[in-house]
Amino acid sequence: MATTEEIAEAFAEWRQRCNANDRLKRMLRGWDRVVHLRTSDSSEQFTIEVRDQSIGPLGMGASGEPDMVVTATSEDFADLFWGDLNPSEKYMSGEIVLAGSQEDVMRLDAMSMVAFLDQ
Amino acid sequence: MTAPVLRRAMGLRTAVSTSTGLAFAALEYLAAAGLVVYVAGDSAWIAVGVAGLLALLAWGFFGELNGMFPTAAAIRLYMKRSMDDRTALTITFTYMTTIVLVIAADAFIVGSAISHVLGGASWTAGLWIVVLLAVAVAANLRGIKVAGGVQDVATYTVLVATTVIASAAVLRSHAALRFPLSPLHGHHGTDLIEAVALGVFLYSAFEWVTTNAEEVRRPEHVHRGMLIAVGLLFAVCALVTISMSHVLTHHQLGSAYPQLYLGRAAFGRAGLWFMAGVTALTALNTFNGGFITASRFVYATAREGSLPRPLAALNDRAVPWVPVVGLGAASLVVALVVAASHSWQVLVATGAALEAMIYAVAATCVVRLRARMADEHRPFRIVAGRALGALGVVVFGLLAVVASVSVGDRFNPAPLAVIAVCGGLSAFYVLRVLPGVRAAEQARRPATRRRPPRPPGAEVPVASGPPTDTGAAQPAP
Numbered sequence: 001m002a003t004t005e006e007i008a009e010a011f012a013e014w015r016q017r018c019n020a021n022d023r024l025k026r027m028l029r030g031w032d033r034v035v036h037l038r039t040s041d042s043s044e045q046f047t048i049e050v051r052d053q054s055i056g057p058l059g060m061g062a063s064g065e066p067d068m069v070v071t072a073t074s075e076d077f078a079d080l081f082w083g084d085l086n087p088s089e090k091y092m093s094g095e096i097v098l099a100g101s102q103e104d105v106m107r108l109d110a111m112s113m114v115a116f117l118d119q
Numbered sequence: 120m121t122a123p124v125l126r127r128a129m130g131l132r133t134a135v136s137t138s139t140g141l142a143f144a145a146l147e148y149l150a151a152a153g154l155v156v157y158v159a160g161d162s163a164w165i166a167v168g169v170a171g172l173l174a175l176l177a178w179g180f181f182g183e184l185n186g187m188f189p190t191a192a193a194i195r196l197y198m199k200r201s202m203d204d205r206t207a208l209t210i211t212f213t214y215m216t217t218i219v220l221v222i223a224a225d226a227f228i229v230g231s232a233i234s235h236v237l238g239g240a241s242w243t244a245g246l247w248i249v250v251l252l253a254v255a256v257a258a259n260l261r262g263i264k265v266a267g268g269v270q271d272v273a274t275y276t277v278l279v280a281t282t283v284i285a286s287a288a289v290l291r292s293h294a295a296l297r298f299p300l301s302p303l304h305g306h307h308g309t310d311l312i313e314a315v316a317l318g319v320f321l322y323s324a325f326e327w328v329t330t331n332a333e334e335v336r337r338p339e340h341v342h343r344g345m346l347i348a349v350g351l352l353f354a355v356c357a358l359v360t361i362s363m364s365h366v367l368t369h370h371q372l373g374s375a376y377p378q379l380y381l382g383r384a385a386f387g388r389a390g391l392w393f394m395a396g397v398t399a400l401t402a403l404n405t406f407n408g409g410f411i412t413a414s415r416f417v418y419a420t421a422r423e424g425s426l427p428r429p430l431a432a433l434n435d436r437a438v439p440w441v442p443v444v445g446l447g448a449a450s451l452v453v454a455l456v457v458a459a460s461h462s463w464q465v466l467v468a469t470g471a472a473l474e475a476m477i478y479a480v481a482a483t484c485v486v487r488l489r490a491r492m493a494d495e496h497r498p499f500r501i502v503a504g505r506a507l508g509a510l511g512v513v514v515f516g517l518l519a520v521v522a523s524v525s526v527g528d529r530f531n532p533a534p535l536a537v538i539a540v541c542g543g544l545s546a547f548y549v550l551r552v553l554p555g556v557r558a559a560e561q562a563r564r565p566a567t568r569r570r571p572p573r574p575p576g577a578e579v580p581v582a583s584g585p586p587t588d589t590g591a592a593q594p595a596p
Binding site for chain 1: 123124125126127188190191192195196199262264330331333334411415418419420422423424431433435436437438439568569570
C-alpha cells in the first residue's frame with residue numbers, strides 16, 4: 001500500500017510534467033473539471049482541480065462537487081502518477097473504476113498518456 | 120464507500136432517450152417494412168410483440184451483466200471472465216461490425232431520402248452519403264457531442280412524429296384492418312420465425328446505453344431505462360408495421376424510403392417532407408452514439424495493447440482521430456456499396472443476425488458467470504438466470520441462423536457470408552496478428568520503473584493524515 005506522502009510526491013511530479021506539456025495544455029482547453037480520487041485499500045480521498053488549462057495542487061479529502069470520481073488502489077495511483085502504469089489496462093480489467101462522462105474519461109486518460117508519451 | 124454524486128449526471132429520462140434513440144435508427148423503417156412481408160395482412164405487430172418479449176429476455180441478461188460491471192468496458196469484462204480472452208476479443212470485434220453497418224445504413228437511408236424528396240437522380244444519394252458522413256466525421260474530430268438535452272428532444276420528437284404519421288396514415292385510409300390477429304393466414308410457420316428474427320433487430324442497440332453506466336445519476340437508471348425503451352420501441356414499431364402493411368404497396372415496402380411513402384399517405388407532400396426531416400433526425404443519435412461508442416472502444420482497446428498503437432492517437436481535442444476517420448471510411452464504403460447494389464435488405468438481415476448472436480453471447484455469459492462468480496454481488500438479478508440463459512442461447516442462436524440465411528422473404532446466404540468474413544478477419548487478427556502487437560507493446564515499455572524504490576527494510580505503513588511537504592494543498596473548507 002502506498003502512503004499519502006508517496007501518492008502526493010508522485011502527483012507533484014506528474015502535475016509538473018503535465019503543466020509543462022504544451023500539447024496537453026491545448027487538449028485541456030475549455031475543460032475545467034473537479035476530479036475526486038478514492039483509494040480502495042485505504043479509504044483516502046483526494047481532489048484534483050483542472051482550471052484554465054492547468055492542473056492544480058493535490059487537495060486532501062474530497063472537496064467540491066466532482067465531475068469525475070476515480071477509484072483505485074493507493075499503489076495504482078502512485079504508479080499511475082509516476083507513469084509506471086497504463087491506466088487503460090487497469091480500467092479494461094476492472095481494477096480502476098470510474099464515474100463520469102465518456103468525454104471526461106477520455107480527457108483524463110489523455111492526460112496520463114500524453115504526459116508520458118513514451119509509455 | 121458511498122456511490123459518487125456527480126455534478127453532471129445522466130438522469131432516467133436521458134437514459135431512456137439514449138437507449139431508444141440508439142435503437143430507433145433510420146434503418147428501423149426499412150426493417151419494419153421488411154418484416155411486414157413475412158406475415159399476413161396487418162398482423163406484423165404480433166411478430167414485433169414476440170420479438171419484444173425476446174428483447175425483454177435480452178434486457179434481463181444485459182441488466183444483470185451491467186449491474187456486475189457498471190462500466191463502458193463492461194463487454195470486455197464480462198466476456199473475458201466468461202470465456203477465453205481470444206474468443207472474447209474475436210466476438211467483440213465482430214460485434215463492432217454492427218456499428219459500422221448501422222452507421223452505413225443510416226447514411227444510405229438518409230442520403231436516399233434527401234435525394235428522393237429533392238427529386239434528384241439516384242446517383243445524388245451517393246453524394247448525400249458522402250456529405251453526411253463527412254459532416255459526422257468532422258463533428259466528431261472537433262469533439263462535438265450532442266448534449267443530453269438535445270438528444271432527449273431529438274429522440275422523443277422522432278417517436279412522437281412517427282406515431283402521429285403512422286396513426287394518421289391508418290385513419291386517413293378509411294379502410295378496416297385486414298387479418299390483424301392472423302399472422303399465418305396464407306403463410307408458413309417459418310415465415311413467422313423469420314419475421315420475429317427481423318423483429319429482434321427493431322430493438323437492437325437498446326443495450327448500448329450500458330456504455331453510459333459510469334455517468335448515470337443512479338446505477339438502476341441503466342436497466343430501468345432499457346426496460347422503458349423496449350416498451351416504447353414495441354409501441355411505436357408495432358404501430359409503424361400496422362400502418363405500413365395497411366397503406367403501402369409491395370413496391371413501396373421494398374423501397375429504400377418506405378417511411379416517406381407513409382408520410383405522403385398521411386399528409387400528402389407535406390407529410391413526405393416531414394418524414395424526410397424525421398429520418399434525418401434519427402441519424403443525429405446514430406452518428407453521435409455510434410461514432411463515440413465505437414471510436415472510444417477502439418481507443419481503449421488500443422491503449423490496453425490489444426489493437427495497434429496508432430489507433431490510440433489523439434488530436435488536440437483529445438479525440439481518437441484514427442478510429443473516427445477509419446469508422447467514417449468503412450461506413451462510407453459499405454453505404455456506397457449498398458447504394459450501388461440496392462442490397463439494403465442484406466444489411467438489415469446481417470444486422471439482425473449479429474444482434475441475435477450478441478444476445479446469445481450475453482445469455483452464455485450470464486450462465487457462465489452464475490457458476491464462475493456465484494458469490495459476486497448482483498444489483499440486478501434475472502429470475503431463473505440459468506434456465507432463461509440456456510433458453511436465450513438456444514432461441515437467439517436459432518434466430519441468428521435464420522436471419523443470416525434470409526433476405527427479404529427468400530433464402531439467401533449473403534448475410535452469413537458477410538458475418539463469416541467479418542468473424543474470420545477478427546479471428547485471424549486475434550490469433551495471428553495480436554501476439555505481435557502485444558509483444559511490440561511490451562517491448563515499447565520502459566525497462567525500469569520511474570517510481571523511486573522504497574528504502575530496503577522500510578515498512579509499508581497504513582496511509583494516514585495529510586502530507587507535509589509535497590506540494591499538496593490543504594483540504595478545501
